[in-house]
Amino acid sequence: MKTKLLALAVACATASFAANAAVSDTWSAGAAAGYVYGFDHHDDIPFEKEGYGLKLNGEYNFTNWFGLGAGYDYTAKQHIGEGDNRSSLHSNIAEAYGRFAYALDNNGSDIFFKVGPTVTWASAYGETHHKYGAVAGIGGQYAFNDNLAVRAGYDYFYKNMKRDGTRIDNGMFYVGVQYTFGAKKPAPAPVAAPAQKTVRVTENHTLDAGILFPFDGSNLSAEGKQAVAEVVNSSSNLQNTEFEVYGYTDRIGSDAYNNKLSQKRADAVAAELQNNGVTNLKASQGRGKANPVTGDKCNSVQGRKALIDCLAADRRVEVVVTGDTTKIQKQ
Numbered sequence: 001m002k003t004k005l006l007a008l009a010v011a012c013a014t015a016s017f018a019a020n021a022a023v024s025d026t027w028s029a030g031a032a033a034g035y036v037y038g039f040d041h042h043d044d045i046p047f048e049k050e051g052y053g054l055k056l057n058g059e060y061n062f063t064n065w066f067g068l069g070a071g072y073d074y075t076a077k078q079h080i081g082e083g084d085n086r087s088s089l090h091s092n093i094a095e096a097y098g099r100f101a102y103a104l105d106n107n108g109s110d111i112f113f114k115v116g117p118t119v120t121w122a123s124a125y126g127e128t129h130h131k132y133g134a135v136a137g138i139g140g141q142y143a144f145n146d147n148l149a150v151r152a153g154y155d156y157f158y159k160n161m162k163r164d165g166t167r168i169d170n171g172m173f174y175v176g177v178q179y180t181f182g183a184k185k186p187a188p189a190p191v192a193a194p195a196q197k198t199v200r201v202t203e204n205h206t207l208d209a210g211i212l213f214p215f216d217g218s219n220l221s222a223e224g225k226q227a228v229a230e231v232v233n234s235s236s237n238l239q240n241t242e243f244e245v246y247g248y249t250d251r252i253g254s255d256a257y258n259n260k261l262s263q264k265r266a267d268a269v270a271a272e273l274q275n276n277g278v279t280n281l282k283a284s285q286g287r288g289k290a291n292p293v294t295g296d297k298c299n300s301v302q303g304r305k306a307l308i309d310c311l312a313a314d315r316r317v318e319v320v321v322t323g324d325t326t327k328i329q330k331q
Contacts, residue, residue: 027180
């Protein structure tokens with residue numbers, strides 16, 4: 001008989017659910033099944049003590065160690081009397097209880113003790129009588145995660161039935177699967193920042209001398225100062241910057257004159273860079289008519305004015321900015 005009832009308890013437990021009670025500020029609800037054994041405190045009435053029981057409960061957990069619960073229990077398959085006077089005994093029990101737990105982890109695993117009042121409606125011989133009593137229980141539960149757990153325990157119901165001077169108490173071993181509502185989700189793990197590496201880059205800025213200076217002059221115009229400021233702003237994303245300034249003229253005029261003019265223009269731009277906060281000026285050099293960008297395309301141009309216009313691109317100041325920047329590495 002015991003083996004069959006225990007098998008029934010386990011089978012019912014696998015198809016039922018209850019509450020994961022050891023997580024703070026959560027509601028829980030559940031069900032379980034188990035084996036019932038009665039205690040007859042007056043042996044003058046024959047009593048078949050073994051039966052089975054079913055449980056439903058709901059709980060609110062204020063902390064991970066204390067909660068309040070209410071439940072419904074049903075016991076059956078017990079018998080009292082014998083022969084023609086034999087009757088089945090089944091009970092419907094309403095219980096309220098406090099639950100005191102010792103938490104084993106943060107998911108809801110614990111061991112616990114419960115105690116509280118009961119009202120029992122016991123039916124036998126075609127009659128139903130209700131009695132006030134109490135329940136005390138111990139148990140433990142293992143939580144698979146924040147929501148699902150399995151609970152097993154033993155409840156002792158005091159004064160399950162009292163009739164004609166005979167008091168019957170019941171004990172229930174039970175197993176249940178449990179579920180918690182409202183468990184707080186753990187904060188997501190911080191996402192690792194993408195791997196970065198520092199690289200050295202070079203930016204080349206070519207400034208038109210026609211905007212920077214008057215023709216054949218080396219004093220920066222207002223537009224020229226603005227152009228230099230834009231170079232500084234464009235390099236603000238770089239670290240550990242170094243600036244180099246190179247001045248160029250066209251091929252018209254002597255080498256000595258062009259070298260002197262290109263140096264003055266390079267120095268004027270370098271000074272304006274410093275006015276805009278540049279501190280690491282690596283070079284300021286005039287290169288005269290070297291490195292023309294027009295190549296030979298103006299060789300066939302006739303007339304001084306037309307040649308000056310054609311060679312405009314050669315008259316320039318180049319600012320070379322070198323600095324460190326970070327790039328995301330591909331995984």
